[in-house]
Amino acid sequence: MDGGKKKSGNSNVVKYNRWGYIFLLPFIIVYAVFQLIPFISTIYYSFFENYRSGLKQIGPNFIGLENYVTLFSNADIWKYTENTFIMWIIGFLPQIIVSLLLAAWFSDPSLRIKGQRFFKTVIYLPNLIMAAAFAMLFFTLFADSGPINSILTSLGILSEPYKFMSNTGSARILVGFMNFLMWFGNTTILLLAGMMGIDTSLYEAAEVDGATASEIFWKVTMPLLKPIFIYVLITSLIGGLQMFDVPQILTNGEGAPDRTTMTLIMYLNKHLFNKNYGMSGALSVILLIITGILSFAVFKVTTNQDNN
Amino acid sequence: MDTRRVKTGASVTTRRVIAYIVLVLITFLCLFWFYILFINATRSHSDLARGFTLVPGGNAVNNWINLMHSSQPVLLGMRNSLIIAICSAVLSTYFSTMTAYAIHAYDFKIKNFMFTFILAVMMIPTQVVALGFISLMGKMHLMDTYIPLIIPSIAAPATFFYLKQYMESNMPMALLEAARIDGSGEFRTFNSIVLPLMRPAIAVQAIFTFVASWNNYFTPALVLTTDKKKTLPILIAQLRSADFLKFDMGQVYMMIAFSIFPVIVVYLILSKYIVGGVSAGAVKG
Numbered sequence: 001m002d003g004g005k006k007k008s009g010n011s012n013v014v015k016y017n018r019w020g021y022i023f024l025l026p027f028i029i030v031y032a033v034f035q036l037i038p039f040i041s042t043i044y045y046s047f048f049e050n051y052r053s054g055l056k057q058i059g060p061n062f063i064g065l066e067n068y069v070t071l072f073s074n075a076d077i078w079k080y081t082e083n084t085f086i087m088w089i090i091g092f093l094p095q096i097i098v099s100l101l102l103a104a105w106f107s108d109p110s111l112r113i114k115g116q117r118f119f120k121t122v123i124y125l126p127n128l129i130m131a132a133a134f135a136m137l138f139f140t141l142f143a144d145s146g147p148i149n150s151i152l153t154s155l156g157i158l159s160e161p162y163k164f165m166s167n168t169g170s171a172r173i174l175v176g177f178m179n180f181l182m183w184f185g186n187t188t189i190l191l192l193a194g195m196m197g198i199d200t201s202l203y204e205a206a207e208v209d210g211a212t213a214s215e216i217f218w219k220v221t222m223p224l225l226k227p228i229f230i231y232v233l234i235t236s237l238i239g240g241l242q243m244f245d246v247p248q249i250l251t252n253g254e255g256a257p258d259r260t261t262m263t264l265i266m267y268l269n270k271h272l273f274n275k276n277y278g279m280s281g282a283l284s285v286i287l288l289i290i291t292g293i294l295s296f297a298v299f300k301v302t303t304n305q306d307n308n
Numbered sequence: 309m310d311t312r313r314v315k316t317g318a319s320v321t322t323r324r325v326i327a328y329i330v331l332v333l334i335t336f337l338c339l340f341w342f343y344i345l346f347i348n349a350t351r352s353h354s355d356l357a358r359g360f361t362l363v364p365g366g367n368a369v370n371n372w373i374n375l376m377h378s379s380q381p382v383l384l385g386m387r388n389s390l391i392i393a394i395c396s397a398v399l400s401t402y403f404s405t406m407t408a409y410a411i412h413a414y415d416f417k418i419k420n421f422m423f424t425f426i427l428a429v430m431m432i433p434t435q436v437v438a439l440g441f442i443s444l445m446g447k448m449h450l451m452d453t454y455i456p457l458i459i460p461s462i463a464a465p466a467t468f469f470y471l472k473q474y475m476e477s478n479m480p481m482a483l484l485e486a487a488r489i490d491g492s493g494e495f496r497t498f499n500s501i502v503l504p505l506m507r508p509a510i511a512v513q514a515i516f517t518f519v520a521s522w523n524n525y526f527t528p529a530l531v532l533t534t535d536k537k538k539t540l541p542i543l544i545a546q547l548r549s550a551d552f553l554k555f556d557m558g559q560v561y562m563m564i565a566f567s568i569f570p571v572i573v574v575y576l577i578l579s580k581y582i583v584g585g586v587s588a589g590a591v592k593g
Contacts, residue, residue, distance in 0.1 A: 016414065016488070016494060017414045017415055017416045018416070019410070019414055019494040019495075020410045020411075020413070020414030020415070020416040020419060021410075021416060022410075022494075023406045023407065023409055023410035023414075023498070024407060024410040024411070024422060026403045026406060026407070026462055026463075027403060027404075027406075027407040027410075027426075027462065027463050027468070028422075030403075030459060030460060030462040030463040031463035033444075034441065034444075034456070034459065034460040034463065035429070035432075035437065035460070035463060037440065037444055038437040038438075038439070038440030038441035038443075038444055039432075039437045039440060040440065041439075041440035041443060041444065042436070042437050042438075042439045042440035044440075045439055045440065045443070098334065101330070102330075102331070102334070105327045105331075110320050111320065111323060111324050111327060112324075113324075113327060113328075113331070117579075117580070117583070119331050119334075119335065120583045121575075121576070121579040121583060122334075122335050122338050122339065123334060123335075123338055124579075124582070124583055124586065125338060125339075125572065125575060126338055128519050128523075128571055128572075128575050128582075129523075129568055129571065129572075130522065130523040130525075130540065130541055130544070130567055130568065130571065131523060131525065131541075132523070132525045132540075132541035132544045132545055132567075133540075133541070133544050133564050133567040133568050134341075134568070135548075136544050136547065136548055136564050137341060137345055137564050137568070138341070139548065140348075140557070140560060140561065140564070141341065141344060145357070147344050147348065147359075147360040150359040150360040151360050154359065154360075181337070181338065185338075186586065189583065189586045189587050190586070190587075192587065193587040193588075213318070213323065235431070238431055238433065241433070242433045242435055244435065244525075244526055245523075245525045245526070245541075248525075248545070249525075249544065249545055249548050252548050252549050253549070265435050265526070268435065268436075268438070269526070269530075272438060272439060272442065272530060273530075277439060277443065280439045281439055284436045284437065284438070284439050287433075287435075287436045288432070288436045288437075291431065291432060291433060291436060292432070294431070295428070295429075295430070295431035295432060296428075298431055299427060299428055299430075299431075302427070303427070
């Protein structure tokens with residue numbers, strides 16, 4: 001980012017500088033082999049007809065952009081994009097609201113919330129849980145004859161078990177809810193770090209001027225928090241595009257009911273497993289472009305912040 | 309309510325009460341699932357079929373024994389997951405520190421380019437290059453080995469970035485120059501001075517890399533095909549795809565507990581560093 005400030009005062013270092021290359025070598029080699037070559041060959045594959053039909057291998061034959069045409073002329077990709085986006089929103093909205101609220105409370109000196117370390121530990125916990133196991137757990141808990149239905153019926157809330165997995169709404173809400181649970185702790189801690197960085201004299205000045213807690217929040221905290229807020233939004237969107245483990249395990253890769261919880265990466269995974277390399281190439285490139293644009297936005301936000 | 313009261317908003321006590329109520333509800337929301345998991349892992353299949361209770365059953369040992377004798381090689385799975393996660397954590401932190409040190413301590417031509425490059429690719433998800441990755445691993449005859457799951461962690465842009473940030477505020481260049489004057493070689497300086505200085509940051513990143521690798525499902529599921537080499541997340545997925553209504557549910561819960569609770573225990577021991585580490589890495593740059 002800003003190399004200028006590091007150059008000063010290091011003139012003694014010049015003769016050692018070839019060590020910079022040596023120390024950088026492991027990263028460069030490993031990155032080139034395991035990331036860069038796959039990156040290029042993924043793009044390359046997307047221009048070839050290359051799949052397996054039964055035991056027979058078709059291709060690879062160069063077909064230009066035909067994979068892309070096939071991909072976009074099929075309604076599936078739009079459906080899966082929509083699914084991914086809806087489930088991301090279901091998880092993201094409560095996540096950002098709860099995280100803002102908690103971060104505002106934790107950082108509010110007048111509230112003096114006790115046991116902050118305990119609460120932070122608890123809310124961050126779901127983030128470290130294996131998503132596959134967490135999804136499997138939810139699958140068993142919300143099964144037709146599972147404990148949640150058993151609790152709800154014995155409390156008289158439901159008269160008969162609700163089929164969570166067979167209804168589009170509830171299946172999507174479960175996926176979104178799990179994403180919410182797994183990520184709101186992380187978001188809270190990020191936003192909290194941002195709020196703690198705000199100069200307290202601003203709050204004191206606002207209080208002296210007679211602003212209420214919500215006025216301070218909207219007029220002082222939020223504008224200053226904007227860069228972190230954008231960062232959280234975009235990284236969450238990138239994470240949302242990668243949504244895989246939870247819906248894959250919850251629905252056994254089928255996106256039940258009727259592929260309404262099938263995400264883009266689940267679709268990619270299906271093509272990869274079927275050795276359908278041409279189509280998975282085209283799909284990967286599309287996802288690469290979208291994440292590339294989003295990454296660039298994150299890059300801009302973070303580097304701007306660093307220069308301040 | 310008079311106008312003056314509206315101006316001050318809700319009193320501090322009211323807001324504090326609301327905050328605590330919400331916090332308790334959220335705590336419940338986070339822990340409830342693991343509580344049910346714990347209860348159910350201790351109950352037998354027939355108990356579970358009779359509905360949910362709030363108290364643990366007495367069948368934990370039986371469920372455990374059944375799990376150990378089931379067709380799922382869970383102990384092997386845990387061993388495999390451990391090998392991959394530990395190797396990844398060690399390699400990733402060692403070489404990311406080295407990369408960060410290269411950028412931090414030296415001046416060379418491509419330095420700024422490399423730094424910008426690493427930041428730019430930091431967000432690219434592994435899934436979208438999986439196709440090229442899998443086919444390359446196939447050509448290198450590395451499929452169904454642990455190498456594609458361990459070695460790539462050497463180039464970890466996010467880990468690098470965190471360590472670089474830490475280095476900037478905690479690594480005085482004077483110290484390194486003093487080491488040079490004392491005749492210490494650059495590689496030795498790195499191993500005997502830089503690494504120990506970076507220990508707190510390395511510990512945080514080692515935990516994160518370990519957990520990420522431990523929980524990873526997408527890539528291992530594509531790479532590993534032999535049953536005995538599979539990791540825990542793959543075994544969980546297999547359990548899900550089997551017709552598991554025929555299974556002993558106590559055993560199913562025990563297996564989920566087996567893959568979740570070790571991480572929770574380790575987390576509770578190290579939570580101070582982990583939560584602190586997240587905030588320290590929070591969008592500093």
